[in-house]
Amino acid sequence: MFRFEKVTNEQITRIECPGTEKHYKITRPAGFPNSAPANIRNGCERHSVMIEAFLPLLEEIRNFEVLEDDVWVITFPKCGTTWTQEMVWLLNNNLNFERAKKISLEERFPFLELTGALTLIGGDSVGHVRSQPRPRHIKSHLPAMLLPDQVWTVKPKIVYVSRNTKDAATSFYHHYRNIVGYDGSKEHFFDAFLSDNLIYAPFSGHVADYWQLRDEENMLFITYEQMKHDLRKVIEKVSSFLGKSYSEQEIEVLENHLSVESMRANDSCNMQTLVEWARNTNYSEERKNNESNKFRFIRSGDVGSYRNDMSPDFVHRFNEYEKCITNDCGWKLGL
Numbered sequence: 001m002f003r004f005e006k007v008t009n010e011q012i013t014r015i016e017c018p019g020t021e022k023h024y025k026i027t028r029p030a031g032f033p034n035s036a037p038a039n040i041r042n043g044c045e046r047h048s049v050m051i052e053a054f055l056p057l058l059e060e061i062r063n064f065e066v067l068e069d070d071v072w073v074i075t076f077p078k079c080g081t082t083w084t085q086e087m088v089w090l091l092n093n094n095l096n097f098e099r100a101k102k103i104s105l106e107e108r109f110p111f112l113e114l115t116g117a118l119t120l121i122g123g124d125s126v127g128h129v130r131s132q133p134r135p136r137h138i139k140s141h142l143p144a145m146l147l148p149d150q151v152w153t154v155k156p157k158i159v160y161v162s163r164n165t166k167d168a169a170t171s172f173y174h175h176y177r178n179i180v181g182y183d184g185s186k187e188h189f190f191d192a193f194l195s196d197n198l199i200y201a202p203f204s205g206h207v208a209d210y211w212q213l214r215d216e217e218n219m220l221f222i223t224y225e226q227m228k229h230d231l232r233k234v235i236e237k238v239s240s241f242l243g244k245s246y247s248e249q250e251i252e253v254l255e256n257h258l259s260v261e262s263m264r265a266n267d268s269c270n271m272q273t274l275v276e277w278a279r280n281t282n283y284s285e286e287r288k289n290n291e292s293n294k295f296r297f298i299r300s301g302d303v304g305s306y307r308n309d310m311s312p313d314f315v316h317r318f319n320e321y322e323k324c325i326t327n328d329c330g331w332k333l334g335l
């Protein structure tokens with residue numbers, strides 16, 4: 001069913017740090033089960049890079065029982081997952097702001113493969129999701145090839161969020177540095193991103209497969225840039241996708257709740273607990289002692305912030321990388 005190959009090149013060795021160790025390339029020779037839609041080129045091989053901690057979860061997730069009222073938010077990391085989760089959960093829970101405030105987003109909308117995505121996190125994230133009360137809200141960064149087989153037959157609602165590659169990579173660099181414990185250079189990180197030597201890589205294949213699925217009835221494909229450009233329109237789209245109906249006034253309240261400033265100040269969804277866990281667990285002693293922790297999970301919250309971090313040379317290389325995706329998809333990233 002799957003082939004495994006330890007990735008041992010120099011780039012990956014330099015990426016490895018406390019939160020992300022021992023990378024494997026997982027290949028699924030048949031790509032997808034027969035029950036998957038034909039337009040994701042059934043039969044073609046797919047692969048994804050994951051870390052060793054994910055391997056015990058692979059079959060458990062493939063055999064995971066999917067329920068028809070499950071609601072998934074799936075993204076490549078750093079494409080607006082948290083933002084979308086908060087929107088989807090509220091829309092699917094009659095805008096219950098009070099409950100959303102009391103229970104953290106991580107509890108309300110757990111991360112399926114968390115145990116296999118961050119080396120030192122521990123626990124049983126798949127079991128935790130399994131035992132959620134219905135309707136379950138499930139976060140995942142898995143590429144389509146690693147989703148549970150029942151996703152293709154039970155067809156739960158899935159919202160996929162994409163983002164332009166340069167901002168996604170820049171945000172991922174800051175995440176690696178501040179959550180995963182990476183102390184290497186920015187340039188090396190961008191190189192690794194472009195050569196698909198990171199967890200969940202390749203970015204290109206991740207987006208391309210979900211793009212192919214965009215017309216499935218149970219699938220909604222949106223982008224971070226659309227949310228920044230016209231959040232209200234996206235809220236309305238997601239609401240109707242979930243079969244919900246809200247007044248203009250209610251939507252306006254939600255729109256304000258989802259602003260960068262409001263979410264940053266909201267301890268229920270600003271992921272500050274994760275930032276603090278990472279600081280205590282993954283930071284080198286030197287950084288623990290010398291650096292005041294200014295990082296906020298909800299960081300720039302903007303489109304184009306890559307300009308503060310990426311040299312013109314990398315901008316050019318990322319543009320070329322994007323061209324390969326868009327030529328393949330016939331779609332312009334980010335719009």
Ligand code: A3P
Nearest residue numbers: 078079080081082083171259260298299300301
């Ligand atoms: P930046 O690092 O570019 O600021 P994820 O949730 O998938 O990890 O994505 C994190 C990215 O989404 C971060 O991007 C974060 O700032 C941004 N984000 C989170 N909440 C947001 C909001 N309410 N409005 C805009 N961007 C938001």
